[in-house]
Amino acid sequence: MFNFFRKESPDYPEFWNAYEAKFQEELPAFVSQTTFVVLDTETTGFDYKNDRILSIGAVKVRSNELDVSQTFEHYLQQERFNPESVKIHGILKEEKTESLTEEEAIRKFLKYIGNAVLVAHHAVFDIKMINSALKRRGLPKLKNPVLDTGYLYRKTLLNSNLIDREKNYSLDEIAEAFIIDVKDRHTAIGDAFITAIAFLKILGKIDKKKEMKLKELLKL
Amino acid sequence: MKNTIAARIADFLKNFPPFDLLQQEQLYTLASEVKVVYVEKGRSIFKAGEEQHQYFYVVNKGAVSVLKPQNDIFETIDKCDEGDIFGLRPLFAKENYLLETLAVEESILYGIPIDIFKPIAENHPRVREFLLQSFASNTRNPYASGDKGKLLTSTPPVVAAQNLFELQPAPITRKVITISPATTVQKAAQKMKSRMVGSLVVVEDNIPVGIVTDENFRDLVANGMALEAVPVSEIMSSPVICYSKGITISQAQLTMMKHGIDHICITEDGTPNSEVIGILSAHNIMLSEGNNPSILMKAIQRSNSTNELKKIRNKITLLLRGYLESNIPLNLISKIIFELNDASIKRIVERCIKKMPAPPPAEFAWLSLGSQGRKEQLLQTDQDNAIIFDDVAPEHHAATKAYFLELAKKVNKRLSIIGYEYCPVNTMAKNEQWCKSLSEWKEQVALWITNAGNDELLLSSIFFDFDISYGNVKLSNALSDHIFELTRNNKRFTSALAAVTLRNPPPLGFFRQFVVEHDGENKDTFDIKKRAITPLTDAGRLLILSHEVKNLSNTSERFDKLTQLEPSNRELYLACSFASKALLKFRTKQGIKERNNGRFIKLEELSKEEKMKLKRCFRSLKEVQDLVKIRFEISGYHV
Numbered sequence: 001m002f003n004f005f006r007k008e009s010p011d012y013p014e015f016w017n018a019y020e021a022k023f024q025e026e027l028p029a030f031v032s033q034t035t036f037v038v039l040d041t042e043t044t045g046f047d048y049k050n051d052r053i054l055s056i057g058a059v060k061v062r063s064n065e066l067d068v069s070q071t072f073e074h075y076l077q078q079e080r081f082n083p084e085s086v087k088i089h090g091i092l093k094e095e096k097t098e099s100l101t102e103e104e105a106i107r108k109f110l111k112y113i114g115n116a117v118l119v120a121h122h123a124v125f126d127i128k129m130i131n132s133a134l135k136r137r138g139l140p141k142l143k144n145p146v147l148d149t150g151y152l153y154r155k156t157l158l159n160s161n162l163i164d165r166e167k168n169y170s171l172d173e174i175a176e177a178f179i180i181d182v183k184d185r186h187t188a189i190g191d192a193f194i195t196a197i198a199f200l201k202i203l204g205k206i207d208k209k210k211e212m213k214l215k216e217l218l219k220l
Numbered sequence: 221m222k223n224t225i226a227a228r229i230a231d232f233l234k235n236f237p238p239f240d241l242l243q244q245e246q247l248y249t250l251a252s253e254v255k256v257v258y259v260e261k262g263r264s265i266f267k268a269g270e271e272q273h274q275y276f277y278v279v280n281k282g283a284v285s286v287l288k289p290q291n292d293i294f295e296t297i298d299k300c301d302e303g304d305i306f307g308l309r310p311l312f313a314k315e316n317y318l319l320e321t322l323a324v325e326e327s328i329l330y331g332i333p334i335d336i337f338k339p340i341a342e343n344h345p346r347v348r349e350f351l352l353q354s355f356a357s358n359t360r361n362p363y364a365s366g367d368k369g370k371l372l373t374s375t376p377p378v379v380a381a382q383n384l385f386e387l388q389p390a391p392i393t394r395k396v397i398t399i400s401p402a403t404t405v406q407k408a409a410q411k412m413k414s415r416m417v418g419s420l421v422v423v424e425d426n427i428p429v430g431i432v433t434d435e436n437f438r439d440l441v442a443n444g445m446a447l448e449a450v451p452v453s454e455i456m457s458s459p460v461i462c463y464s465k466g467i468t469i470s471q472a473q474l475t476m477m478k479h480g481i482d483h484i485c486i487t488e489d490g491t492p493n494s495e496v497i498g499i500l501s502a503h504n505i506m507l508s509e510g511n512n513p514s515i516l517m518k519a520i521q522r523s524n525s526t527n528e529l530k531k532i533r534n535k536i537t538l539l540l541r542g543y544l545e546s547n548i549p550l551n552l553i554s555k556i557i558f559e560l561n562d563a564s565i566k567r568i569v570e571r572c573i574k575k576m577p578a579p580p581p582a583e584f585a586w587l588s589l590g591s592q593g594r595k596e597q598l599l600q601t602d603q604d605n606a607i608i609f610d611d612v613a614p615e616h617h618a619a620t621k622a623y624f625l626e627l628a629k630k631v632n633k634r635l636s637i638i639g640y641e642y643c644p645v646n647t648m649a650k651n652e653q654w655c656k657s658l659s660e661w662k663e664q665v666a667l668w669i670t671n672a673g674n675d676e677l678l679l680s681s682i683f684f685d686f687d688i689s690y691g692n693v694k695l696s697n698a699l700s701d702h703i704f705e706l707t708r709n710n711k712r713f714t715s716a717l718a719a720v721t722l723r724n725p726p727p728l729g730f731f732r733q734f735v736v737e738h739d740g741e742n743k744d745t746f747d748i749k750k751r752a753i754t755p756l757t758d759a760g761r762l763l764i765l766s767h768e769v770k771n772l773s774n775t776s777e778r779f780d781k782l783t784q785l786e787p788s789n790r791e792l793y794l795a796c797s798f799a800s801k802a803l804l805k806f807r808t809k810q811g812i813k814e815r816n817n818g819r820f821i822k823l824e825e826l827s828k829e830e831k832m833k834l835k836r837c838f839r840s841l842k843e844v845q846d847l848v849k850i851r852f853e854i855s856g857y858h859v
Contacts (some may be wrong), residue, residue, distance in 0.1 A: 200258035
């Protein structure tokens, strides 16, 4: 009999195995019991292959609460520098904030998220950037379920002839609609926090009675 | 390591007591352990009898009511908004909560961990004292909002007797400006002007010997006395009427009437032989009397911030509740509340125009659509609005439109802050589809009416139920005349309106049971808006339009008019007019009770009498729907 676990993960580092092991636990049945990690990344650009993550910010949200002590805020040492994107995120190459290597950041991030449901605004981009970083280390893709606040926000709007259902709402537009302060916009942690508040408000609209099953939310 | 969120929370906290007393590092340490809590409107944070939380709370956004359970009835004893703290019991006593807290708006709270905060408070006497005061009084004195955060040693706890306004403690101004008897009249007048007060207390060794008010100056001038040299002791009113600080409003009013004065001096022991601690004026009593529409109106027109307006809005809700409780006729209530709503909107538009970099580049009209347009908006529900601006030269069009969109963005945001939630289908002037020039609008509605499908056709019917809240009425009239021409004798239009009127059948089932919602979050409740109010509104609009009557948008007024136009159906229309008022009242009462938009009614909570009343309304609805069906030749609903 062959051991197919061993075959699956031949010689992945210990931190990856620990991360993978967390998925043996089942996710909670209800949205109100689920831990969500709301995240945002700042990057040198939009090219999944050549651009790099500059910083990762994330907060944990569970049953309408967010612990400030449980936030994730790390800057990455840069191998690549794109002067164009400095205008947006304000992170300079020589910035003296404490920074981690990509590998350290990935390790910490995997430990932080565990098997939580990930939430991001236009999540595809952030997840792909992280997956690219994983790939560079020879690791598989993230295993967590992912929710996109841009998509969920559209689900809160009523159907009407006047609403463009395909419209992509920017984080700024959603923050405006929900009247959320946009201080610290364009820092990873600031955007993650704004996204988290927006996410809570969206859940408030689509799960009014606190009875929604997690499966239903993931299928929306 | 740096925690940006903690730094941001510390930035917020440092503006409010007692956190303003802490050092920066202390505050940052505390902030990095804060729990951010999101609470939906209508949800409780903790209930009476519930075990202690490990946190007490600061309101970051929104508003929270503190309620005291008393014989199964909850009395609101305090309302906390931005920066206010509540839930302090765990800091002082090891027992379960006695009070109950409820989010009256969607709120974000900061939970401050007690195990970390307690040692800080214990080493900081002023912080401790502040918290003790806040806790002991259960509530801040609502009159002393200017003193919020100061360490009041003598705040009388306001026992909730909202209905007995006269028995509440009178609003005392603690900021008393005093002068000595020898001060010249001119100096005194200058002081009153610079400190912006209407009265001065004349004191000798802090003991009050007289009072000088505007009136004394009038007498002085009228009597032709020389101004510069006279000391105030010559003109002041003396002796001073003094009371101690517990004086109630009715006592104060009676005293003022008896002595023919407008000011009472509050002293330490209530006699003229002790120190002055405050002053009480007839004007302040009047201002605190929130349940008076003319005073609210004045307050709206003078309001200088959105937050101020939001507070006034809360008073309007109290006023509404009082009216409903005392069974005042609904059309009277509607008119008063409409005027106050209308004034709030006007004031916001007015202030937003001032905030714009330039005055409006063209004439425009701000339209309130939907229920506010029909003068039927008693509860605060979603906002629906639009802008029409006058045509400008083509080369200026883009800039003009951009200006009004920017203005609308500001207005929509502020309306949302004072409680009119954003429209879920985005029918708001900040949406460029609802902010157009007159000729663009004319083109748009022509398109809606002549080319499009039924749904678009119906959008044009919005312009039969609007009210102009601000701006030039010629623009809105021009548009509605235009629509009127387009729809006159337009069979397709009237039959579409008729089909919609019949879209929701009368809400009584086969066995005269109520039809309830079968699924979704409001399962087993009765949707009074969709099933009763909207169909009746639709019927009223259709029938009044078929008689080509313009500028009448209120549903019950429309039915009243119909009784004159069609005497043969007088009975039915009277019943419909009555039903539209009764249904609105029903919804409003429900909304006030449940603190929401009142739309979904739980049947099991209705009394027998209420059910009978509702059923009577439905019978009228059914009859008028039958009439529509026959008159407009609709056989069932089809799109």
